[in-house]
Amino acid sequence: MEWKKVRIKTKTTAEDLISGVLYEMGITGIEVEDNIPLSEEDKKAMYIDILPEGKTDDGTAFLSFYVEEGNEGEELIENVYQELNRLKDFADIGEGKIETSYTKEEDWINNWKEFFHQFRIEDLLITPSWETGKKEEAGIGHVVEIDPGTAFGTGKHETTTLAIKGIQKYVKESMKILDVGCGSGILGIVALKYGAAHVTMTDLDEKAIEATPVNMERNHITSDCYEVLLGDIIEEEILNERVRNEGFDLVTANIITEVLLPLTPVIVSTLKRGGIYITSGILIEKIPLIKKKIEEVGFEILEINEMGEWASIVGRKK
Template identity: 30%
Template sequence: MEDIKWLEVAIDTTTQELEDLSARLTMNGVTGLVIEDEADFQQFLENNRQYWDYVDEELQEKMRGVCRIKFYVSDDADGRKQLQKWMEGIDKPYTTTALGENDWAHSWQKYYKPMEVGERLYIVPEWEREEPVPAGKTALYLNPGLTFGTGSHASTQLCLGGVERYVTDGCKVLDLGCGSGILSIAALRLGAEHAVAVDIDPKAVDVAYENAAMNDIGKDRYHVLAGDVLTDEGLVNELAEQKYQVVLANIVADVIIPLSAKVDRFLAEGGTFLCSGIIDVRAHEVVEALERNGLTIVDRWEKKGWVALAARFQ
């Protein structure tokens, strides 16, 4: 089948003119507008700052001073005719960039290749699952396009190293802030008997179940919930009905710090709390919170400015 070609049309504007330009394009029949605006970007960061400790500087620089609208037409005579119609009465200059169907939908896959993590894990994108797995490695199949948690980020790799060290055959695992489910699914692949995973984003539930199914893990061993353990006491009570030998939290310092006061509700005697996603300059705050709530640090790992901690009640 012939590869469909597309044109990405970009119109630079100002924050003040953005709303009017969007309305005019919509009236001309444009659908699927993509708006890139530094002001909206900064507002989004401010309103959601509790979910991260830093924002990539390259991304911030890319958005600096940006205010533009993008839309797409087919790269042929019909598409160019449609573009001319959509731009009627709009005297702003625009640029076009040619894209192939494959460029648009699938080219990101080339950035995800199988990779070794820790001593035993071998993370494999679903489209390469037929590739042989190195001897002595445990395969973990994932769809990296689904949501956060591909195994490529240093904080996830640190936590996966902790999973290798502390997960034992037959243990129970609780994964708080599970994202793609990578940590809890890895624990099950490495011998855990049962895992419960929770994420504040409801979309993570289906994503985690889909990734689990790729690894032949069913709902008899894996249970995924949506909710916020910091604010939903009913959810906390439900999770605390059983105890877990390993509790995982690859989130950020601002969530781990208040979460440390609830860990005793979930952790079995002698169990381990593994937390990651901690930028190094804030690690001391997390350590202080853990110790304040009766936990003792038993392991610490660092990589590329990120810190992971293992703690236990002594």
């Protein structure tokens, strides 16, 4: 299968703004190329002692994403083009020029290996399947091996990191958990590593349904500990009924605001009284929208956490 690579030329100062807009449009796999020097935190996350000398930062950045060939992909590119023109009216995004090229699926998958390296979130080490070492480092309590393949979710993005931190804090042994929008299955794997008894995962993308069991097996998790369901629990009544009658102890949803708003009333019906709802994927300026919706449907807010441009809200069912 051939994919079209869409590359946007912009400024480093507009990276977060454009990334946020793309994420709101449902584009979650974004490559960022710039020459901003790495911070000490970034260097530690890369687990290498000597870094190559980079080019001088000239303020230029490139943001890239991939679409499948076809009418839907072309329509998405056109929508991105229109959004960039709209941004130019109130923000300096530089050229905002779009370039396209083609790549085969296997090349697209292998390209991620250049950017995804093992890193830690507290006592959790997340490592790509093609890297070894560091697994015995002091202070590591759990290791998750992940290969995102064509289903996104490595844990490195702020939204996933926030969701993982919520899991680390609230998951208890024997919990039954629902993860909506599972991607590569990383949140479900983390929950099981931290003691959950069973995880049900849903996603709209067939590639996520294919990738999740592969990653589960890679982490030595047996099939009786999880199930993966294809579908939309908001719109599909049969799937909605199935999860609504489960009585979950905790639900995670790392999804954009526009989906969290109609999803939240569904989630409250899937949880036991006192159940925990961990949301992420919320742009900071949209915190009030989600907070209001969560409270309206019967949750008390336990905490709101921010990282970069993103936020996570954790609620408990009253």
